Every structure is written in C-alpha cells, then in structure tokens.
Amino acid sequence: MSAAVPAYLPRVAVGTGTAAVLLTCLVGVLHLPFAAPLLRKLSPASLCPITHGTPAQIDRAHAIGGAAIRASATASAPSRPALGFELDKTTRGDLDAWAARYRVSCEKIGGNENLRRCTDVPASAVGEPPGAGLLEEVSFELRGTGELVNVETMRRHLSPEQAVRIVAEREETIASGVGAPSKTGGEATVAHLSRGFLSSYVAEHTYLDYRATVSATNLGETGVMAREQYLSVRP
Amino acid sequence: MRMFKLSVIGMTAALALSAVGCSSSDSGSSGSSGTTGDSGTLSLYERLGGKSGLESFVQSVVETKILTDADLKTFFFAQVATPIPAGSPSAKQIVVCFARFVGTALQADTYPGAPVNDPANTNNPNHTCRDMVKSHRPFLNIGTANFDKFIGYVATSLMPLVKPTATKAGEITQAEFEALAAALNGTKGDIVNPGAPASGPFVKP
Numbered sequence: 001m002s003a004a005v006p007a008y009l010p011r012v013a014v015g016t017g018t019a020a021v022l023l024t025c026l027v028g029v030l031h032l033p034f035a036a037p038l039l040r041k042l043s044p045a046s047l048c049p050i051t052h053g054t055p056a057q058i059d060r061a062h063a064i065g066g067a068a069i070r071a072s073a074t075a076s077a078p079s080r081p082a083l084g085f086e087l088d089k090t091t092r093g094d095l096d097a098w099a100a101r102y103r104v105s106c107e108k109i110g111g112n113e114n115l116r117r118c119t120d121v122p123a124s125a126v127g128e129p130p131g132a133g134l135l136e137e138v139s140f141e142l143r144g145t146g147e148l149v150n151v152e153t154m155r156r157h158l159s160p161e162q163a164v165r166i167v168a169e170r171e172e173t174i175a176s177g178v179g180a181p182s183k184t185g186g187e188a189t190v191a192h193l194s195r196g197f198l199s200s201y202v203a204e205h206t207y208l209d210y211r212a213t214v215s216a217t218n219l220g221e222t223g224v225m226a227r228e229q230y231l232s233v234r235p
Numbered sequence: 236m237r238m239f240k241l242s243v244i245g246m247t248a249a250l251a252l253s254a255v256g257c258s259s260s261d262s263g264s265s266g267s268s269g270t271t272g273d274s275g276t277l278s279l280y281e282r283l284g285g286k287s288g289l290e291s292f293v294q295s296v297v298e299t300k301i302l303t304d305a306d307l308k309t310f311f312f313a314q315v316a317t318p319i320p321a322g323s324p325s326a327k328q329i330v331v332c333f334a335r336f337v338g339t340a341l342q343a344d345t346y347p348g349a350p351v352n353d354p355a356n357t358n359n360p361n362h363t364c365r366d367m368v369k370s371h372r373p374f375l376n377i378g379t380a381n382f383d384k385f386i387g388y389v390a391t392s393l394m395p396l397v398k399p400t401a402t403k404a405g406e407i408t409q410a411e412f413e414a415l416a417a418a419l420n421g422t423k424g425d426i427v428n429p430g431a432p433a434s435g436p437f438v439k440p
Contacts, residue, residue: 053312060315061302068298115305137380139305150305156383185395198416202391217387225383231303 055144058114062141062149066233070208073182073233077207081177082151082230083126083138087210090148095140098125104138114142126153132166152229156222160193163216163224170228171203171214182206193218209234279411280343282404289334297326300388306381318357325356332364378431390416 053061080087085094092113099106099118102125109115117139123132133155141150155166167188175181181203186192188201193216202215213229283289301307302315313323324332328351338344347364354360377385393415398406 053309053315057312057315058308061308061311064315065298065303068295069303109305110309112309115309117305141305150303152305154380154384156380183395185391185393185397196413196416198386198390198393198412200387200390200394202394215387215391217383217390219383219386222379222383225387227384227387229303 053110053112055114058112058141059144062143063235066231066235069206069211069231069233070235073206073208075207077178077205077210079177080210080230080232081174081212082148083128083153083228085140085148085151085230087149087151087230087232088147088234091146092142095142095148101125109139114144116140116142121153129169132169133162149232150229151231152227154225154227156219156225158216158224158226160190160218160224163193163226164188164190166226167201167203167214167216170226174203174205174212174214178205178207178210178212180205188216193224207233277403279407280338280341282401282406283337283341284404286334286338286344288404289337290330293330293333294326296388296392297330300392304384304388307384319359321358323356324351324359324362325353327351327353328356328359328362328364332362335364377427379427381431382427 085098095106095116098104102122104118104121104125106116106118109117117137119137121135121138122130123135124130126135126138135153135155136157137152137154139150139152139154140148143149155163158166171181171188183204183206184202186199186201188203193199193201195218197218197220199218200215202213205212209232211229211231211233213227213231215228216224216226219225284291297311302311311326313320314326314329319325331351332347335344335346335348339346347366350361350363352361356362393407393412396405396407397409397412399409401408401411
C-alpha cells in the first residue's frame with residue numbers, strides 16, 4: 001500500500017525551484033558592476049557575508065597584525081595607556097556604560113559586534129582637555145572573548161595649529177607613560193604640516209605587548225587629520 | 236578613467252616607496268635598472284629594495300596598519316577566512332600582485348605576469364593579477380574617511396624615510412615624497428564613491 005502523492009506537490013516543487021533559480025540569477029546580476037549602485041541601496045552592510053566577518057576572522061586579522069608588530073619590538077611596555085580604557089580588560093558592557101555616560105552615539109561596524117565606531121565624541125570622554133573639541137570618530141575592537149584590544153581616534157578638518165597642539169599633547173601624555181617613541185617621522189610643527197599635501201608627523205611606541213601611535217597628516221582641502229591608536233598586541 | 240588609473244598607480248607607487256623601510260638590504264633589485272632618481276647611483280627601484288623589498292613593504296602595511304584598523308580590516312575579511320572564498324586572492328597573492336604592479340610602473344617588472352601560485356588558497360591556487368581599476372572600482376566602496384585613513388597610512392609610512400640626501404636603500408628624498416604627494420593630490424574624487432559611507436566598512440556593492 002503506497003501513499004498517494006498529493007496533486008499539488010509537483011507544482012509546489014517546480015514553483016519553488018523556479019523561484020530559487022530566478023532569485024539566484026537576480027542576486028548574480030546585482031553583483032555585476034553596472035548594478036553596484038542599486039545593490040548598495042538594497043544591501044545593508046550587516047547582511048553582506050564579506051563585510052560581516054565572524055569573530056574568528058576579526059581575531060585572526062588582529063593576530064596577524066599583532067605578530068608583525070611584535071617582530072619589531074624588544075621589550076614589554078612599562079604601561080599601556082589607552083585613553084582611559086584598559087586594553088585586554090575593558091568589556092563590551094564597559095563600553096556601553098561609557099557611551100551612555102557621555103551620551104555618545106556608537107554603532108557596529110559592518111554589523112560586527114566586536115567592531116564599534118562612535119562619532120562626535122567629546123574630548124572629555126577620552127580624558128583629553130575639554131578645549132580639544134569633538135573627536136570625529138573613536139573606534140574600538142574587542143576580541144572574540146570580549147576584551148578590548150584596540151582604541152583609535154580620528155579628527156579631520158583641523159588647522160595645522162590645532163593639529164600640532166593635539167598631537168603634541170597626546171604624544172607628551174603617551175611618552176610620560178611609556179617613554180620615548182621607537183620611531184618618528186616628520187615634525188610636529190605648524191611649518192612642517194603646512195608644507196603641503198600629505199606632509200605628516202608620526203610617532204610610534206612599539207612594544208611586545210602594545211603599540212601607541214600618534215599622527216597628523218595634511219589632507220589638503222580636508223584640513224589636517226590627527227589620529228591616535230592604542231593597540232594590544234599580546235598573543 | 237585614465238586619471239583614475241594614474242591615481243591608482245601613483246598611490247601604489249607611494250605605498251611601494253615605503254617598502255624601503257622594510258628592506259634592510261639593497262640586494263633585491265632583481266637585476267633591473269628601474270627608474271634612476273636624483274639621489275645618487277641607486278635607482279628608485281633599487282632603493283625600494285627591488286621585488287623582495289616591495290613585497291615586504293606591501294605585506295608590512297597590510298599586516299601592521301590595515302589589519303589593525305577597525306574600519307580598513309573589513310576590506311580583508313576574505314583573506315582571513317578559511318577557506319578563502321572562491322574568486323578571492325590570498326594575502327600572499329595580493330602582495331605579489333601589488334609588488335609587480337609597482338615594479339611595472341617603475342619599468343622594472345611585468346604586470347600582470349604569470350599566475351601567482353599559493354597552494355594554501357584552495358579555491359584559487361593560481362591567481363592571475365587583475366586590472367587594478369576593473370577589479371577595484373566597482374567593488375571597493377570607498378568613502379572619504381576610509382580614503383583619508385588609507386593615504387594617512389601611506390604618508391606616515393613614507394615620512395620616516397625622508398632624508399636630506401637619499402643615496403641608499405631605505406631612504407627617499409623630500410622631492411620624491413612631494414612628487415608622490417602631488418600625484419595623489421586631486422585623486423580623491425576619482426577613487427572615493429560619493430554614495431559610500433564616509434567611514435567603513437567595506438560594503439560589497
């Protein structure tokens with residue numbers, strides 16, 4: 001005795017298969033160059049399988065970078081300042097509390113829970129003098145296990161005078177905690193940063209477990225960009 | 236389109252210049268004359284460290300700058316996936332292609348050249364280096380902030396190498412720096428996608 005196949009089942013199967021094929025074709029066409037603008041509007045970053053890395057991928061990228069940085073270091077850092085955060089200790093919950101305390105707006109980068117970017121952050125929120133103004137961005141990276149491993153900032157549209165004041169102050173603060181930079185380039189002077197497009201100053205403090213970088217770059221019409229990065233490079 | 240191609244060449248050459256900082260010897264010039272600079276007997280290509288120096292540089296920038304940047308690392312998720320998705324080159328293949336590209340711009344190498352072999356990239360073990368414009372423009376949805384971050388890394392990688400008189404590997408002149416900066420100036424409009432978010436992440440269009 002065999003069960004009869006419902007009459008509607010073949011039609012459903014054919015319909016489902018046809019829909020799947022058409023959908024696949026549509027997605028394929030949307031990935032062609034001419035359809036790029038449309039796909040950008042339709043596809044949130046958080047849904048893209050490439051943008052949206054797994055925590056393991058984020059950790060893997062960090063591990064590769066950390067290993068390359070440690071290769072040029074010879075000693076551990078005497079301290080690891082990071083704008084008031086604690087590398088390898090601060091948690092996602094701590095960052096949420098910090099953002100709430102300073103009424104800072106933050107978002108996941110590409111839908112990645114472990115990459116966060118906060119915008120228009122008051123200087124006081126990262127322990128800088130209130131007169132330093134807003135930071136355009138403060139970004140964070142957490143390990144898959146939830147601890148903070150990277151803090152970075154960006155300011156643009158600065159005058160050379162503002163940039164010099166900011167990088168000099170930040171560099172002095174870092175040096176007081178970890179010592180002189182292991183590598184520098186350019187000069188933190190108004191004359192040097194005014195020299196022309198891409199005139200830059202950079203100071204890197206590289207250790208076996210930490211790297212702090214302060215930089216300023218003349219971007220022409222966009223003014224001068226000042227950046228800081230505080231990175232844990234512990235294995 | 237031509238301007239964009241020139242800008243890509245200029246930017247890549249700027250990146251490549253920093254290779255000298257990663258190459259401790261001047262023996263890797265692969266026997267090519269490259270481009271003779273205004274700074275003594277070594278050509279620019281030789282001061283870049285030749286093929287091995289360029290590859291070391293690209294690898295260093297990707298690893299110590301890009302992969303540690305919270306935004307820019309999202310452009311390289313495919314390279315840290317296991318396995319690497321079909322159609323994507325491995326980091327090793329990208330490094331070799333970039334080095335070839337710069338070497339070709341300096342008339343010391345051939346691009347795209349032979350397929351780049353990387354057995355570890357199981358889905359694409361023999362990658363043919365792609366046209367820089369065609370392979371990137373529609374797919375790297377670059378916003379203004381990401382562009383600025385990237386050229387910031389270029390500039391701050393170059394700056395420590397600038398010497399009053401650059402005569403050996405690991406050194407460039409201020410004039411060379413300014414020439415590269417000039418090549419980069421004005422390219423933002425060609426590279427940045429006006430519809431892209433200012434900052435990351437990489438959004439596949």
